[in-house]
Amino acid sequence: MPSPRKQIAEITPNLIREVADSGFGMTDVIPLWFGEGDRPTADYIKDAAVRALAENRVFYLPNSGLPDLRDAIREYTRRIYGLALRRERITVTASGMQGIMLVMQALIDPGDEVVVVTPAWPNLAGAARVMGGIVCEVPLSLRNDGWRLDVERVFDTCGEKTRAVCINSPSNPTGWVIDEGAGAALLDFCRRRGIWLICDDVYSRIVYERNRAPFLVCEADDEDRVISINSFSKTWSMTGWRLGWIVAPPELERALAILNEFNIAGPTSFVQHAGVAALNRGEADLPEMLASFHRCRDIAITRLSALPGVSVGWPDGAFYAFFRVEGLSDSLALAKRIVREAGVGLAPGAAFGAGGEGYLRACFATRPETLEKAMHRLEAFFAGINPTSTRQEERV
C-alpha cells in the first residue's frame, strides 16, 4: 500500500482532534478544546478585507510580504516594545504556524536537536520533527506559585547537536510567562553556544496584570540568533485568516523569502491588507477583550480548583486553564468521556508532551455565560466520579 515516509507515519496525531472527532455529530457540546475563542473578527478588519477585494488586491505580492504590512509591523513593534526594527528583519507569513515551519526549514537539518520547554503546544515539536529534528523536552515544574522554568535544566539538555531552543511564553497550555531573569540567562547561554533561540510569541499580548510579556527580541542584536514568531490569530481574533510574522536576524531575510516562495508564495493578498488595518486600529479593542478574558480566567480557575481531586495554577498569560486531575493517567480517555457524558469539549494533557499527562486543558476565551454553563456541567460530572472511578475510566 502507498504510505508516507517513516518520519511522518510515526508522528503523533493531534490528540485534541481525536477528542473532537469522538464528539462528532453531538449537537450539545460546549467546545473549549481548540485554541480559539468565539469572538468574531472586528468589523473594521473585515471591512478592510472587503475594500481590498473591491480594489482587486487579488494578485501576487512580494515573498517577504506587502511592504505596507511590514512597515505596520515595524510601527507596532516600536509602539508596543519600544524596539526599532529594520524592515529586512520582518517576514510576513500565512499564520504563526507557517512562520514556525519556515524557521524549522531554514535551520533544522536531519538529526539536529531541538530543545522544547513543555508542556507545550505540540505543533512546535511537530514542525521540527517534519524536518528530521530530534526533540528534547525540558519540563516546567508546577510549584505553589505556578509553573516555573529551571533554566539550568535547559542548559544541561543542550548538547553538541543542539541547534535551537524553543520557548512559548505566554505558554499554551500552562499560562506560564518567562521572567526577565530567565530570559536574559537563556539569551546569554544561546549567544555563547551559537544556539538559536526560537520564541513563539503569539500570546505575548494576552497577559494579566501587565501590558505585555517579556519579548526576548528586545534584548537581542541584529547578529544574535534570536527569532520571534507572532500571529494575528489571538490578539486580533483572526484564527481563520492565517496571518502572522517572523522577526529574525537580517541575514535570514533572503532564506525566509525563498522559503515563503517554496511553501506558499505568501499569505492571501487581501488578508495582508486587512492585517494593516488590524495593527493600525486594533489597540483600542484590546482592553475590552482582555477584561473579558480576565473575568473568564477568574470563573474558570475558581470553579475548577473547587472540583474534587482537581488542582490548577493561575495562568499569567494566554487563555487556558490547565488543570490536574488526581490519579489521572489517561487524559485522552477522560476527555472523550467528558465530551460524551458532560457535553464539554476539553483538550487532553497528553497532547502537550512531557509533564502533560494527568491534566486537561480548557480554553476560556469564550463568553462568560458559556463558560459558566460549561463549569456547571463539569461540576455535575466531577461530583459523580471519584478518583477510583476516574482510574477505571483510564483503561476504557
Place this chain on the structure above:
Amino acid sequence: MPSPRKQIAEITPNLIREVADSGFGMTDVIPLWFGEGDRPTADYIKDAAVRALAENRVFYLPNSGLPDLRDAIREYTRRIYGLALRRERITVTASGMQGIMLVMQALIDPGDEVVVVTPAWPNLAGAARVMGGIVCEVPLSLRNDGWRLDVERVFDTCGEKTRAVCINSPSNPTGWVIDEGAGAALLDFCRRRGIWLICDDVYSRIVYERNRAPFLVCEADDEDRVISINSFSKTWSMTGWRLGWIVAPPELERALAILNEFNIAGPTSFVQHAGVAALNRGEADLPEMLASFHRCRDIAITRLSALPGVSVGWPDGAFYAFFRVEGLSDSLALAKRIVREAGVGLAPGAAFGAGGEGYLRACFATRPETLEKAMHRLEAFFAGINPTSTRQEERV
C-alpha cells in the same frame, strides 16, 4: 553571523524575481515575467468571500478542508474528468505550491532522488530540495512539432534511490502537454517500481484545441502512488487567494491532514467558501478566458517567431511563450537588459533548469492590446541587436 543551514543557503534564488528587482522603480514596464495574468477574480467569487466574511466564517476549519469544498472538488472532478473520487482522497491546501510542499514533506527523506522533467517551474525542485531531496532532471527535447518527452530517458534516470517522478503538464514554461501514451507508460513504470508519480496539474484546463489535458489520476487506482496537485490560481484567476487541492491515495489522507496542521492548519476559512462558488459557477466563464488566451497565443507566437534569431514552438497548453534566442548563453543578463532598454518584463530561461538557458519566457495571459504593445517594444529591441551583440551582452 547567523545563517541558515547549508541546504537552504545553497538553493538557487528565484531568477525571475531578480529580473523584476532589477526593474524596481521603473514605471513603464509591461510585466510579462510572472505566471499571472492581469484579469481580476470574477465578482461572483469575490461576492462569496464577502458573504462568508459577513457570516463570520473566520474560525478554524478541519485540517483536510471545508467539507463543502471537498465535495465541490469531487463534483468538479466527476463533471470534468468523469472520475468519482472518495472524499478521503482530497485534501484542500493553501495553493498548489503548498500542496507540492506537503507532498514533498510526506514522501521525501533526505537523499531520496526526485526526477523532474525540465524545463520546469523551479519551485517543484525547490520544494524537494528543502526536504533534502536530490533532484535529477530529464530534459524535454524541442523538435519541429514542439516539445517532446522521451519516456525512456525518464526510466533510465530512475535508480534505486528514486522516490518520485514529477510531471508538470501542461508545462510552465514550455507549454508541453503529455500525450496519453507517454502517461500510460509512465504510470505503468512507476507502478512496477513503487515510485510516486507527482503531477502538477495546475494548468490542466488551460489548453488549446481541446477541453482538458490528460489527467493521469484518471488511470490510477486508489492503491497507485499517483498524486495530482491543482490550484485555483490559473483556471479561476485567483493567484493572490492561495487555494488549491491535492488528490492522493486514501492512505495519505491522515498524513496530509497532520502536515496541513503543522504547516498552516488550513487555507483561509472564507477563501475556502469562495472556492466552493468558483467550482460551482466558474465553468461558464472559462470559454471567454480561453478564447482570449488563444488570441494572445497567436499574437505572441506569430510575432516572436518573426524576430531575428528567435525560434519558438506553439504551446499546447499553459499561457507562456518560451522562445529561443540564437547564440544566447546568459538569459538572466538579457532579461535584465530588456527590462531596462525595452520596458518589457520577461523571465530568464535559466530559471527553469536543464535546457532552459538560451531561452526567455513571456506570459501572454494579458489583454491583447497590452501584449501587442509589448511585442512592438520587443521588435524594436531585437531590430537593434544582432546575434553578435547579443553574445557580447551575455557577459554584462
